[in-house]
Amino acid sequence: MNTSLNSIVITTIHCSLYRFLGFILLIASCTNLFITFRYLTSRYFTKTKHFTINRSSPVISGMLFSSTLVIFTTVPFVIMQCFTCQAYFSHEIICKMHGFVCFCAGLFNMYIVALLSFSRYLSILHKPSWLNRLFEQRCDLNVLCCALLAICWTFPPIFGIGNEYVREGVGFYCSLNWKNPSIYSRIYLISVIFFNY
Template sequence: MKTEPLKIFINVTQLSSEVSNLFVMSNYDCFIYRSMSTVFIISSIIFFILNIRFLLIDRHRLNPLALNLIINALISISFTLPYITIQAINCHPIQEYIVCRLQAFICFTCGICVMYTISLLAVVQYIRLFYNSSILHQIFEHKNNFLIPILCWLISLVWSFPPFINIKPGFKRQGKGFDCGINWKADDLRSGLYISLVFLFIYFLPLFCLIYTNVRILKTIRKLIYLRNSLIPQATVGIPRDSRHHFIDVLTVAESNRLKRLRIDRRFAQAIMIAVIHYLLAWTPYATCAIIQIVTAMNYIQYQLPLMLITASALLAKLAVMGQSCVYFYTVRSLNR
């Protein structure tokens, strides 16, 4: 009878001890976190202003997928900016775990949605170039078709909601406790399966779609553009001399329109390629930290990641969600000049 309360007391004591150790902050850690948070806060405010500007100025030209990038950025900024600001001022994690878990759920959902949206922008361009008469092309090209962004959100919620309601592996405080994220160190079978699928379908699959579609698009467009010099002479063979001049004019106009369309496609593909580089720079550090935590939890290697490095990679991933729309829009604009 007496062992039961003792067992509960020990568990609670161990838990409070672990939490208190996690929240121990030296002056150096405090300086580093506040420095990173300052950069994060300034960047978030800039991204927020730019995204509002995109909505006000370009709202009539935004397709549903581009609009989805802006919505993700605004949602992420609205929830994350106050959270990071309060912690930076106090130099101490917010104690309420539900707040940390809610913030992790929102960031994880928006992050997944942004990854899928960027991938779909590349896929849409691929379909437009190679399958422009298909039903898929008609669905994607419809300006008021919000079915695809809604589908992105639903798939994102399928991935992020189970950890939010504490289905293994669940969310857990990471680094110095400033952020919550997937419990990468969970070693049970269900958690291992979930984490494997997360890496496969959330990180590697969108990355493969981005790289494959853009490499294929750029190679095809380059080949089509360099074929322009041989089309008109071949097309005029067998045409009477008096009609040839008019026919060449018609072909020249058609060829000019075709090249203009191809150059627009090439600029768009280049914009997506820059988004791929941004994707790698922003998400690879966080993915690398997660993989190292998984490997160390399985006792394959003995290595302890610096806690502030985990925090820094999480902040960088959050910035990627907020800034992806700005990177995309400014890249497209600069290439269209």
């Protein structure tokens, strides 16, 4: 079985490897969903007298929502492509959705990790400060700000503003067009790298 995709030949060996990786991705996704379900049921639906919401609850819920969104919107297409050895991201809408969701979830998780680091820094070294109290009282608002910031960075390429989402590699994944030589694309990519990474 030789399948050609963008002048890349997918042989039987490659197809077997893709099927194996798709199987691993399927198991990892099911495990993630099981852990998420267990966390949410034990955290929010079990009636206990010792129920407390600390500052990490919205952060954990945000990260779980982010991974669940990726699992339900993009992973099925990737698994389908791995098992059939055909690229379905040739459809522009699917590619844009995949690139947007993956890039947005990645940025959101990076912002959350930075928020956790900054929050731990404040709680250890500046316990009585007003900024630490603000982080403790408004942790849900901080997570929302992380989500909005990630959406603001990842939304313009959907409409071709600054950059665009294109297929990468053998076509099983969509991401920003890193090879676009236009000045607007380079400004967008440099600003994404400078302000986010």
